[in-house]
Amino acid sequence: MRTFRSTALALAVLASACKGGPTPAPATPPPAIAPAEPVRLTLVGTNDFHGWVMPHRATLPDGQKVEEGGAALFASYVARLREDNPGGVLLVDGGDLFQGTLASNLVEGAIVVDVYNLLGYAAVAIGNHEFDYGPVGPEPVARRPDEDPLGALKARVAQAKFPFLSANVREKDGRHPAWLGNDGTTVVTVKGVKVGLLGLSTLSTPQTTNPVNVAGLKFQPLADAAREAARSLREQGAEVVVAVAHAGGKCTDLANPRDTSGCERDDGEIYAVVESLPPGAVDAVVAGHTHQPMGHFFGDVPVIETTGLARSFGVVDLFVDPVTHRVLPGRTRIQAAIPVCGAVDATRKTCDARLLKDAKDVRLVPATFMGQPVTPDARVQALVAPAEARVEEEQRRPVGVEVQARMPQVYEGESALGNLIADAMREVARADVAVMNAGGIRADLPQGPLTFGKLYEVLPFDNTLAVLELSADELRRFLSLAYGGRKGVFAISGLEVTLGACPGPERFQGVTLPGGKPLKAKGTYRVAVPDFLLRGGDGVGPLTSTLPRERINLLQGQDLREVLVEYGRAHGNALKPPALGRVRLTKAEEPCADAKR
Secondary structure (H helix, E strand, O other), X not given: OHHHHHHXXXXXXXXXXXXXXXXXXXXXXXXOOOOOOOEEEEEEEEOOOOOOOOOEEEEOOOOOEEEEOOHHHHHHHHHHHHHHOOOOEEEEEOOOXXXXXXXXXXXXXXXXXXXXXXXXXXXXXOOHHHHOOOOOOOOOOOOOOOOOOOHHHHHHHXXXXXXXXXXXXXXXXXXXXXXXXXXXEEEEEEOOEEEEEEEEEOOOHHHHOOHHHHOOEEEOOHHHHHHHHHHHHHHOOOOEEEEEEXXXXXXOOOOOOOOOOOEOOOOOHHHHHXXXXXXXXXXXXXXXXXXXXXXXXXXXXXXXXXXXXXOEEEEEEEEEOOOOOOEOHHHOEEEEEEXXXXXXXXXXXXXXXXXXXXOOOOOEEEOEEOOEEOOOOHHHHHXXXXXXXXXXXXXXXXXXXXXXXXXXXXXXXXXXXXXXXXXXXXXXXXXXXXXXXXXXXXXOEOOEEEEHHHHHHHOOOOOEEEEEEEOHHHHHHHHHHHHHOOOOOOEEEOOEEEEXXXXXXXXXXXXXXXXXXXXXXXXXXXXXXXXXXXXXXXXOHHHHOOOOHHHEEEEEEEEHHHHHHHHHHHOOXXXXXXXXXXXXXXXXXXXXXXXXX
């Protein structure tokens, strides 16, 4: 009976349902899962630091003091970026870390590596000036069999907590240098993304450092090395590939990063590298060497570079798709040449003394970055303090010579400062003529009592005086190589030259003695030069390498700083600007493409 009643009840319920009665509500579907957001990587790039762990300091005409750049202030900017993107910042450098300041040169770059270790750099490219120090110790080149011409650089590589990278620097047998500890690449993980870094070094390295220091190395074509390195990194699982290159260009108009029409293509190594790479091989480039601003897309590849000397830095934000694990080019953002300032002029928003020195009504206010004030990092200040104290002591040391008038550095033209240095070289060496390369002069010579610090800024390289015995034809060829190599306008003494207005191989047009007298057909000239030129620097090697030893004289290792001081003391303890007129530039029929430094 119980079974019958249960069955009847079930049938009644079924019948009720068939007559349109209420039905149970359907189950609620699960909520849709939102797609994962792309991973943001913040690439921070510096280049051509040249030892500037301390800020550039200047006093304006109204007495206000301004500071620009320096490691402690830059650290504050990096800290803001790391707060904005925790764990997502990648800090790299495009090379030329060391040469250029007393703070760095007194310890062969050790203070720079200490600072970079503290700031947390992921990798740096090897620049041409990384080779300048030669062996460990005061000598800029190895003079004994037991001295290693790469000794100082190897010491810095061992000291660093980050790799020095160059995929195109090889031993003579083609192998990657074992002392680097890498093949020019490295892989790091940032926010779970595998990032491959590859380094490149300019092909001009043997001409822009002391050639004897790199005689045991060879420099392969950059584009070939970059392609191979990028392919290798992708095979290792790199989802993002960044090139850190000591090779650059120049794009002065930073207003529109997608417009490269203003980029000067002549003699810019980085253009050929980027444009030769297969699409997607490299996702970003931090460039260097030319000391020129860049913040542009070449295709989908962002390229950043600054004027160097720790005055500014660049930022590229890359967004990585969490599904494809590739960069989303349309999301990439560039911030180019961000100035490093603790205080800025309220109107002009700059701390660059070169821009403020002639400005009226300068009012300095605290600088901000990403909505926060910028203050020097105390840890970096403490690290740099001993070096700064030593430098200040050296900088204040008088050398017993008075500079009668300010003499500015000029790279692409004749200058009183270049003429002065050439005159000093000629007189001290008792030579007939003298030739000084423009790239060896690195700062203006200020008016007033000359201190060792100011002298060092003008002539920071440890170049020594040498004398070559050259025939008239050899002298003409030497000058043709010097002026034709896109290395600026060389200073001369005891000669007058005629140059084409535009840089290039055919620039040199003729040379005479002062007053237009022709060179003597027979006999030789004693030509005073820095040993950098003797050893083939700045492209004159095809001539100097052919000279027999008996026509070369290194003058007891006397460096050019000592030469200039000796010359001043011999002339009443004064340095006066010589007259111009030794270099005549012809008029250009068409506009010139600027030469790159």
